[in-house]
Amino acid sequence: MRKFKFLTGIIAVALLAACSPKLQLTETKKQLYPISEEIKPDVAITSYYQPYKQKLDSMMNDVVVVSSKEIQKAQPEGPLNNFFADAMYQSAKDWNIKFDFAYTNYGGLRIPLPKGNIYRYKIFELMPFENAFTLVTFKGEDVQAFFNYLAEGGGDPISGAKFTIDNKKAIDISINGVAFDITKNYTVLTSDYMANGGDGGAIFNKAIARTDLTYKLRDALFQYLEKKQKAGETLNPVKDGRITIK
Template sequence: MQKLRFKIGIVTLAFLGACGPKLQLAKTEKQLYPISAEMPEDSAILSFYQPYKLKLDSIMNDVLAVSSKEIKKGSPEGTLNNFFADAMYDSAKEKGIEFDVAYTNSGGLRISLPEGNIYRYKIFELMPFENAFTRVKFKGEDMQKFFDYIAESGGDPISGARFTIANKKAVDITINGKPFDVTKDYVVLTSDYMANGGDGGVIFSKNIERKDLDYKLRDAILDYLAKMNKEGKKLNPVLDGRIKIK
């Protein structure tokens, strides 16, 4: 049973000088109103929202893809971690966005994806936020600190890079198949939430260039699934050793 809390305001009429009558709140009283399945339906409200519900249901129940297994988060890697980061990477490259590494925080992935049909509403449950992509450029020395930040957390979704965690530091780093070069600048594609320092990501304040993009992470996932479905591919992310622990 759910209960809704309402405040009932008792209003008094006061006459204040020549300005005429004004309403003033005299006091409030709190009362709980029980809401349960036994309560009769309000036909007026039902008829009002039903057309919207039917339209929304018809969209949210679209089958976007089929998964060959349950897709779950993990540490230092997880199939959900890799799926999400690879989807970010692939969809952004399809849009012509230039970057080296795609990254997001594992805390932002809210549910696992089931084996079988993946419905649109599941992607909204997975990524319920309206976060958009942001490109962040780092100097090489701060890029190392970025990888160390991921290593200290035990691993996060990342695509385009591979490394090993040793004593909570990132070692043996490669970026797109090439050894990490501390003398170079690199671009990380992430969410505006992380770029703003969310989830302890103060490292992002060390960027030497930032560009916010009009492309939501959720839309990137939807585009990736649409591409896989068009190609007749099942969703089957694997653990590929992109993050190891020594």
């Protein structure tokens, strides 16, 4: 008897479901809701986020360094390029990371830095991505191909290396002041974005080893600037001939 009642209940539910009306969309109306100063703020919402906003604003408006000039990027080499790559290189050395030279992509430098006070939020605008350090090791012959890749693109930010662009090929390569040796393996400090082949970086598919790290590129910038500020130095990167065109 129990089984019969249970079965009857299931059938009843099924019949009700079958008989329920099917809702269908018959008409849509599009309407713009303009946002302007005439809209009164929701006090409940603003009072909720205001303490967080005040804390965030106070952090983002910290002066992280003073620049002696406006810092622009350029190819084959520019002050912003050199600052960014040098910050990667120096901070990584401070963190005892083992590598031969540092590299990042030119397109990743999002804004120039202004003359005078540089606030924390400006570094977030310069590096808005959560990219982390990655170590990529190449055979010597692929290191040559790597520098040819940089030369063909017109020059990218590097630190710890130097070369000349000749007909879109890299010549006279030196790494940390020593002439490039095609029989050696070299390790490049870069971003996970580039190591994943971003921005046309298919050359990274030739890597023979890869190590992903937890250090963020943005953290490297902040550490580099913090050291300058504590030393009483202004930010004044210059072009030093690390990439030239023949």
